[in-house]
Amino acid sequence: MAFISSLTDHIERYIKALLDQAGQGGLEIRRTELAELFECVPSQINYVLKTRFSSERGYIVESRRGGGGYIRIFRLEPQHPQGICSWIRQTIGESIDMGEAEALLVRLLDHNYLSRKDAVLIRSLLAEETEQLKPAHAGRVRAILLRSMLILLLQGS
Amino acid sequence: MAFISSLTDHIERYIKALLDQAGQGGLEIRRTELAELFECVPSQINYVLKTRFSSERGYIVESRRGGGGYIRIFRLEPQHPQGICSWIRQTIGESIDMGEAEALLVRLLDHNYLSRKDAVLIRSLLAEETEQLKPAHAGRVRAILLRSMLILLLQGS
DNA sequence: TTGACTTTGACCTTATTTGACCAAAGAAAT
DNA sequence: ATTTCTTTGGTCAAATAAGGTCAAAGTCAA
Structure with a gap:
């Protein structure tokens, strides 16, 4: 430095x-x-x-x-206080199981970062897209998916 | 700009x-x-x-x-009897390369299904999440991601 | 003197622009 | 009817105009 x-x-x-x-x-x-x-x-x-x-x-x-x-x-203007997006990136990491994903969604819901409708949609998309994958692989795909969808919602127009 | x-x-x-x-x-x-x-x-x-x-x-x-x-x-108008989301699912399929994805985004942009900002975000997330994957696998992940993000935006609140 | 960060340059990939040459369809001449 | 212009549009490859990558060399603080 x-x-x-x-x-x-x-x-x-x-x-x-x-x-x-x-x-x-x-x-x-x-x-x-x-x-x-x-x-x-x-x-x-x-x-x-x-x-x-x-x-x-x-x-x-x-x-x-x-x-x-x-x-x-x-x-990207942080329209949500603090670095919520980098926190999400951190929290999700390389792989995430359904339980952790659910817990994260609930927290975001509680703090009104997410609408009920969007949360329902995200759940169903996560389920739909990972149901036929082998568990180890499903975790990585779930991480990618969840991270992208959340960032898109929080930063998009 | x-x-x-x-x-x-x-x-x-x-x-x-x-x-x-x-x-x-x-x-x-x-x-x-x-x-x-x-x-x-x-x-x-x-x-x-x-x-x-x-x-x-x-x-x-x-x-x-x-x-x-x-x-x-x-x-051509993007058209499907079950609506735009079904059309998107059908268009994306199991796997999609970056060129096809870009064409789809431009098409949705042309028809005002998508804002410029959301398109930029989606592009960037697609690139970021697939850059380290092997091409064959990247195509499948890209399909899952693109499908989910578009449906989330078009159906969500 | 080592390790992280920076600076440089040789070489690579991609998108656009141009021009020479090709092909088709209608019009005119035979 | 057939041949021969004339008017269009099509193709393809070379030239041009960007930007990208990667690793070697340089700097600097600890």
Whole structure:
């Protein structure tokens, strides 16, 4: 951890300032332009994106190659207090059984992060999609499914 | 947000706007005229049709050469007797690759079943959760995930 | 002096744009 | 009826324009 600002820190701050201006809808940049602005190699930009704008940190990055290529950066506004989403990611982990999943749903329901209707739907989708899987595999699929559905509901529009 | 747009993107938007106006019945264009309008070579139009108006994305394109030649474009409504969710289940099936998934998302976006933000989130979750899986397995997980997320959004509260 | 973080560069993948050449369908001429 | 333009649209591959990956080399604090 450097005390003085590294190039990476500067680029990070620059992008975050742009995001502040951009508001909703996200921000679009060209990798080469940004690299020229900071007089660095283009792959430096990828490093900044990977280390500072990861989904764990609440960002989504999409990009396209070729003519008309771009990099888009979206900041997920935490509309629910504290880091509920990172807590969910932590709690679910690699694999989760039905009992743990149920307990998690109940907690989210209790705290009104989830509507009753959505909880019912999630239960039935979890059951439907894992019923024919071998238990060990079912746990991993359940984790992926539950994590994605919850994050989608909590962050989506 | 000022979208970066390639020529292809502009032509795509132009055709989609024409289709919106045209309603049922489809739309007829002259390849050469369109090419002149956008000051490009005629084969550019074929490229746009191939990449943006594929049957995977829900379009039908027919054409005829010679004097009085034309290109007709029809947009298909996603339709299933049991409703959009059944249509989605059927379309996704047991396994789906990223290209098919993207086509489905674009199609739902085109028909306003999905918000832009939700589409971005879904894309990112699909990528994140399948990136370390072997391709064959990734396809099945992607199918499960995409199906669940879409149904959750379309049926939920 | 080691370990984590950063910086660089060589090489790779993908999307778009262009142009030369091909094929079909109607129109005109024989 | 058949052949020969003329008018369209189709195909494909090369050139161009992005962005991605990965590992080696460099830095810096503990």
